[in-house]
Amino acid sequence: GQQVMQIPQYQHVQEGEDFTTYCNSSTTLSNIQWYKQRPGGHPVFLIQLVKSGEVKKQKRLTFQFGEAKKNSSLHITATQTTDVGTYFCAGPRYGGSQGNLIFGKGTKLSVKP
Amino acid sequence: EAQVTQNPRYLITVTGKKLTVTCSQNMNHEYMSWYRQDPGLGLRQIYYSMNVEVTDKGDVPEGYKVSRKEKRNFPLILESPSPNQTSLYFCASSLGGDSYEQYFGPGTRLTVT
Numbered sequence: 001g002q003q004v005m006q007i008p009q010y011q012h013v014q015e016g017e018d019f020t021t022y023c024n025s026s027t028t029l030s031n032i033q034w035y036k037q038r039p040g041g042h043p044v045f046l047i048q049l050v051k052s053g054e055v056k057k058q059k060r061l062t063f064q065f066g067e068a069k070k071n072s073s074l075h076i077t078a079t080q081t082t083d084v085g086t087y088f089c090a091g092p093r094y095g096g097s098q099g100n101l102i103f104g105k106g107t108k109l110s111v112k113p
Numbered sequence: 114e115a116q117v118t119q120n121p122r123y124l125i126t127v128t129g130k131k132l133t134v135t136c137s138q139n140m141n142h143e144y145m146s147w148y149r150q151d152p153g154l155g156l157r158q159i160y161y162s163m164n165v166e167v168t169d170k171g172d173v174p175e176g177y178k179v180s181r182k183e184k185r186n187f188p189l190i191l192e193s194p195s196p197n198q199t200s201l202y203f204c205a206s207s208l209g210g211d212s213y214e215q216y217f218g219p220g221t222r223l224t225v226t
Contacts, residue, residue: 009153033213042203042217043156088156092213097163099144099207101215102172105155 002027002094006087006104014112019076021107023089030092032065032072033101038085046074079111115140117218119204125224126194134189134221136204144207145187146171146215147179149200156203162187194225 003026013019023032031050035043047056049065049072056063060083062075076083086106093100117138126132138145147159148171158171160179168179176198178190187206191198204218 031213033215035215042220043205043215044217045214048213090156090213090215093158096161097144097169098209099163099213099215100146100158100161100169101213102158103148103156105153 002102004089004091004102004104006089006107008107009105010108010110012110012112013079015081016078019079019083019109021074021087021089021109023072023074023104025070025091027094028069030069032069033090034063034072034074035088035090035103036085037088037106041085043088076109079109081111081113084109084111115216117204117206117216119202119218119221121221122219123222125226127226128195129193132191132194132223134191134202134204134223136187136189136218137185138187138204138206138216139185140206140208140216141184142206142216143184143209145181146205146207147177147187147189148203148205149173150203150220151200159189159202194223196225199223199225 033048034046037043054065060077064073086108088106090101090103093102120135145162148156162168162181202221205215207215
């Protein structure tokens, strides 16, 4: 069945270091989304990418959607303690109705001050 | 304020005692979903609804029921809870159209003893 895989599962960084998480889908995606879940919180939408090769930036966060629309990445420059949390990617479920998403297992980021 | 609400936020119950977790959204969203989150397994979809009276199974529907009698409400029913249903549950909704953005509720921490 359809799978969305994320690596790494965990990442520990020193504050100020960069961080990247990768998302790979077993199928071509019409779009991909990224969510952040702070410890003890709920997932919060960060961004949606739609176009092949698309790159979007939100301050220190850079999101990319692969040319084949099967992979994506989230890069954080100069991490801060406020970046701590789990980052999930998600894509439309193959053959499913709009709004029906399949999530990766997430990358849990910890930042040492 | 646009939001998804869930109740209760925390629940400890015993095996076999029927329970309902309520979910309500005030954004007039078409799509609603239930997820469970377990360590290392990410967000797994339990059930999904495209509109009133239209629901579909997700990845892990066994032991759960849902109903969508009104657009704003999407309760999750556990007819006979078992310890393996101990988990963190999230309800989410999305508008549809060009955006697949999902809005998550605050979560319900369920423990079944």
